[in-house]
Amino acid sequence: MIKTIKASKSEKILFIFLICLSIFAFTSFFLLKNKCLFVDKNNLNKLNFNNPDNIAVMNVECGNVIIELYPNISPKAVERFKILIEQKMYDGSAFYKVSENTFVQAGDIEYGNINNLDYSKIGSGKSGLGLLKSELSNDFKFTEGSVGFARATEFDTEDSEFFITLKEIPIYQGEYTPIGKVVYGLDILTNIKTGNKAIYVLRPDYIKTFRMFNSN
Amino acid sequence: MKILFLFILIFHISHVNADEIYNLIKIPNLEIYKLKNDNNIRYLSAKGDFKIGINKNISCDKVNINNLNSKFPLIEKNLNRYNSNFLNKIKLKYIVFCENLFISEINTGGIPDNKNRTLILDINFNKKYFERMMHHEIFHMIQNTHIEYFDENKFSSFNMTSFNYAECSTCSDRLNLDLYEKTDGFLTEYSKSIPSEDMAEIFSFLMTDKEIIEDKINSDKILNNKVNFIRLNLAKIDKNIL
Numbered sequence: 001m002i003k004t005i006k007a008s009k010s011e012k013i014l015f016i017f018l019i020c021l022s023i024f025a026f027t028s029f030f031l032l033k034n035k036c037l038f039v040d041k042n043n044l045n046k047l048n049f050n051n052p053d054n055i056a057v058m059n060v061e062c063g064n065v066i067i068e069l070y071p072n073i074s075p076k077a078v079e080r081f082k083i084l085i086e087q088k089m090y091d092g093s094a095f096y097k098v099s100e101n102t103f104v105q106a107g108d109i110e111y112g113n114i115n116n117l118d119y120s121k122i123g124s125g126k127s128g129l130g131l132l133k134s135e136l137s138n139d140f141k142f143t144e145g146s147v148g149f150a151r152a153t154e155f156d157t158e159d160s161e162f163f164i165t166l167k168e169i170p171i172y173q174g175e176y177t178p179i180g181k182v183v184y185g186l187d188i189l190t191n192i193k194t195g196n197k198a199i200y201v202l203r204p205d206y207i208k209t210f211r212m213f214n215s216n
Numbered sequence: 217m218k219i220l221f222l223f224i225l226i227f228h229i230s231h232v233n234a235d236e237i238y239n240l241i242k243i244p245n246l247e248i249y250k251l252k253n254d255n256n257i258r259y260l261s262a263k264g265d266f267k268i269g270i271n272k273n274i275s276c277d278k279v280n281i282n283n284l285n286s287k288f289p290l291i292e293k294n295l296n297r298y299n300s301n302f303l304n305k306i307k308l309k310y311i312v313f314c315e316n317l318f319i320s321e322i323n324t325g326g327i328p329d330n331k332n333r334t335l336i337l338d339i340n341f342n343k344k345y346f347e348r349m350m351h352h353e354i355f356h357m358i359q360n361t362h363i364e365y366f367d368e369n370k371f372s373s374f375n376m377t378s379f380n381y382a383e384c385s386t387c388s389d390r391l392n393l394d395l396y397e398k399t400d401g402f403l404t405e406y407s408k409s410i411p412s413e414d415m416a417e418i419f420s421f422l423m424t425d426k427e428i429i430e431d432k433i434n435s436d437k438i439l440n441n442k443v444n445f446i447r448l449n450l451a452k453i454d455k456n457i458l
Contacts, residue, residue: 153331
């Protein structure tokens with residue numbers, strides 16, 4: 001005959017505590033894994049702009065990043081940027097160079113597409129549209145959310161790669177061609193996967209689509 | 217093969233600090249020391265040790281900020297003698313301060329890098345020659361950007377035909393920086409190493425001890441020709457530097 005043993009009060013409390021702990025751990029795991037959970041996705045239907053011709057919408061995993069372009073500051077660079085967007089050349093472009101809370105960089109058309117990442121050559125790819133002359137501005141301040149054309153060590157080597165600053169970087173003033181500024185969605189960019197203090201990101205996040213606002 | 221490539225990649229991406237300054241001038245562990253200056257030069261300091269270059273052959277240690285603060289007025293005073301237009305022409309924008317600078321295990325006062333518009337300075341370099349050293353290294357940047365004005369064969373032709381420079385600046389034992397009492401065409405022993413060091417020594421003395429040079433060239437025809445060569449060609453870049 002099996003004798004049933006009644007659990008003591010303290011054992012019951014411990015049992016309930018363990019169940020609560022497992023529920024908490026389980027839910028936390030799934031909630032924390034979703035890095036986009038508390039990020040505003042920026043619904044385009046709710047946004048209005050005074051100059052929609054110069055608004056670009058970059059869609060990434062966590063939502064839409066809205067960028068206002070500045071053709072008055074750097075006309076050639078903005079013209080190039082619009083061409084690359086309109087030809088959908090940025091779609092699938094990886095954020096292969098990311099410095100945590102500092103900047104994100106993407107736009108290597110040749111070697112930086114998520115479907116064709118080549119780490120041995122990344123950063124040296126060409127768009128096929130030729131190099132641009134740097135359009136530097138000593139007045140443009142690279143504050144948080146500034147978008148600039150990346151270049152090689154030398155000036156006048158801008159092509160398609162661009163970066164977005166996640167904090168003010170005063171040393172970039174007069175060094176890089178400004179393209180525009182993020183007007184909505186900077187918090188989305190802070191969720192882009194970083195290289196953990198390394199220069200390149202392994203299995204990087206990428207641009208799903210990049211469109212001009214008017215074409216949406 | 218793929219695993220090997222992945223291993224190399226992980227090793228590679230784990231050992232390079234990527235920040236905004238590294239992104240710009242390819243030197244890690246730097247921070248801004250002073251950004252706004254009349255001649256647009258920007259001063260950076262090493263907040264940590266760094267190794268750069270081919271096979272990481274250039275190394276330097278982080279600066280002691282008190283040490284830098286005490287030496288900065290002298291550095292700034294000397295660099296303020298170059299205007300922004302001239303600095304643009306010689307591709308110099310960033311001065312990097314660090315301590316104990318070595319290239320291929322040889323201690324050096326400065327390393328110019330025209331490509332990244334940077335001059336790395338060891339703030340612990342010999343106090344006696346520190347000011348001269350800065351101008352000496354700047355001359356290398358001048359020559360690198362204006363090689364057509366500072367032709368080494370033409371400059372070497374001012375020497376006695378029996379004299380030969382060494383193969384390279386570090387492959388001779390002609391390293392002393394003291395000014396010769398009797399110059400005989402050369403200001404220091406280091407001037408005898410290679411033509412570009414000879415030119416840089418003349419330029420640095422012209423920037424720091426002009427009167428001494430004026431005195432020396434009166435009795436030294438070779439040196440006189442060399443000094444005129446430097447002056448004449450430098451004036452083609454900027455008339456107001458010397």
